[in-house]
Amino acid sequence: MTTVFWPLDVTDDGFMYGWIQEHTVCVAGILHADTLADAEAILAKALGSERLRALMTLCEIPVILGHCAFRSLAPYATPEIKGSIISWTRPFHFYYYYRHTGNSRRFYAVREEGASLISRGNRTMPTEAYLVHDFTRHRPRSSRLEDVVNQLNSARLAEYAVRHCQTTCPRPPDGKARGMNFVSNTLKSASRSWDLFGHRFLPTRSVSMLKEFSFTARQVENRVHVLHFLSNRKFVHQGGDINSACQxxxxxxNTLWVILNDIIIGVAFRFFLYQNRAIINQLVIDGLEGILAHRMEGMLLWLDSWPAGLKLNTELSRFYSQGFIGLITQWATFLRSCLCFLPVLNLTIETASLMGMTMATSLFLDLLGLLTGHFYACYLIASTIYRHILILLGSLWNLFRGKRYNVLRNRTDPWDYETDQLLLGTILFTLAAYLFPTIWVYYVVFALVRLSLIALYATGETLLAFMNHFPLFALMLRIKDPQRLPGDIYLLARPTSDRCSVTLMSYPLPLSVIFAQYTQLWRQLLQYYHPFRLGRWILQGRVLATFTHASVYIPSQ
Structure with missing residues (x-):
């Protein structure tokens, strides 16, 4: 038995040409020639063209398969094969497929694992004989399946190459390609200008250090990479792997659409800021002292007054409270003196919004880090004291038990201490144990504040990744033309008058694959910002830092 893939739009008599491997034949088209020698001459001339040479790196060399004739012009009519040059094993089982053009950007693909679904319709249809040859059900995939899919995608390009050799009509210029090349040249010029500016005026080491602390710097780097990405793409498909070309x-x-929508949203946000500048400035002035200073000062005074019957060390609590309140007051005074630069800040944010909403969001996250710098300083002080008191308690607890930590062997060994050492260690352990609750309470307060800021940073990073890489164009294609986003192939059986016709169809790409990059991003963020991990870090006194993942914002190329 021989499996024959036949184009649905081919209903003419003539010499068939295409590919054959084992018992599978893929017909690419029909040659209208008087004799077999004429057909071979036309195909030999076409094999010298640039288009077919590009296809031969992906598929095998097409050959003349034989002569065919149609007795009926009805849909899904079966051709009569005669005078075949190669040996065909009877009976023939025909599978119909669509020869997608390169301009339509449609193609067949096999991407998902698992068995392909087959629409059988009426169970009484004689489809079992066809299902025997359904090689799409074979898993794991073999090179045979990939070769056949490449041949199906290359059939229309092979026909264009053969037709081009038979006619001398010049091909009209592609206006869309000219327009896209103009965009590419413009982006290339902008990219070169930025490279010249960056290498001359921005030291590499300074930029690398700045990216570790600034969301804006990472967003600028992302736009530079996007600029390189857009300027180094070619848009005219001359042959080869149509799958890679369509991707x-x-x-x-998709990248171009995302940037344009980002700029549109940023311009709208800029007009919102401009029209509500007075209200926003008043809210900022009231919020700076109210949220960043007075509320935290009230919390510290409340902790210093034995809240809810919590017995803290009076002297240590007073030291903590007055020290942190003094630091917060000095920071509030500094922020109050910086209010004169509020118009400049408004202009900066409005200008950044013209570059996109992502730039405005990055600038907001950087401003949030600057405005909450006193919280971070208080958190560093409290976490440092807490971490050292934990180390001290652990060492004194080992001394109290008659043990000592062996640094060389990384273990705790028994040790004999002198009487004065045990007495001094017991006194210090008692003092540290009684001071520990006060130190722990103040540390927990600033750790919770830091944890809230970390949650805001994580939300901002997620929004930036969402706005930078949302698959807007891919979703539009999936709704408008799913065959431009094929996920897998299957066989669709349709009943006819005397038999059953089977057509090769494509499943649309699943949403899980389209949003796979967000799944990966969420896994990275969840792994870093996992509640158990953050809770363990808080108990150990380790500093909670943001997730600096600049590589997430760079699109894959």
Whole structure:
């Protein structure tokens, strides 16, 4: 038995050409020639063209398969094969497929694991004989399946190459390609200008250090990479792997759409800021002292007054309270003196919004880090004291038990201490144990404040990744033309008057694959900001830092 893939739009008599491997034949098209020698001459001339040479790196060399004739022009009519040059094993089982053009950006693909679903319709249809040859059900995939899929995708390009050799009509210029090349040249010039500016005026080491602390610097770096990505893409598909070409096409336009929508939203946000500048400035002035200073000062005074019957060390609590209140007061005074620069800040944010909403969000996150710098300083002080008191308690507890930590062997060994050492260690352990609750209470307060800021940073990073890489163009294609985003292939059986016709169809790409990058991002964020991990870090007194993942914002190329 021989499996024959036949194009649905081919209903003419003539010499068939295409590919054959084992018992699978893929017909690419029909040659209208008087004799077999004429057909071979036309195909030999076409094999010298640039288009077919590009296809031969992906598929095998097409050959003349034989002569066919149609007795009926009805849909899904079966051709009569005669005078075949190669040996065909009877009976023939025909599978119909669509020869997608390169301009349509449609193609077949096999991407998902698992068995392909087959629409059988009426169970009484004689489809079992066809299902025997359904190689799409074989898992794991073999090179045979990939070769056949490449041949199906290359059939229309092979026909164009053969037709081009038979006619001398010049091909009209592609206006869309000219427009896209103009965009590419413009982006290339902008990219070169930025590279010249960056290498001359921005030291590499300073930029690398700045990216570790600034969301804005990482966003600027992301836009630079996007600029390189957009300027280094070609848009005219001359042959080869149409799957890769369509993926580059979708990736390019998706990136372009995301940037344009980001700029549109940023411009709208800029007009919102401009029209409500007075109200926003008043809210900022009231919130700086109210949220960043007075509320935390009230919390510290409340802790210093034995809240809810909590017995803290009076002298140590007074030291903590007055020290932190003094630091917060000095920071509030500094912020109050900086209010004269509020118009400049408004202009900066409005200008950044013209570059996109992502730039405004990055600038907001950087401003949040600057405005809450006193919270971070208080948290560092409290966490340092807490971490050292934990180390002290652990060492004194080992001394109290008659043990000592062996640094060389990384273990705790028994040890004999002198009487005066045990007495001094017991006194210090008692003092540290009684001071520990006060130190722990103040540490927990600033650790919770830091944890809240970390949650805001994590939300901002997620929003930036969402706005930078949302698959807007891919979703539009999936709704408008799912065959441009194929996920897998299956066989669709349709009943006819005397038999059953089977057509090769494509499943649309699943949403889980389209949003796979967000799944990966959420895994990274969840792994870093996991509640158990953050809770363990808080108990150990380790400093909670933000997740500096600049690579997440760079699009895959």
């Amino acid at each position: 580059e096409y979708i990736e390019y336009h």
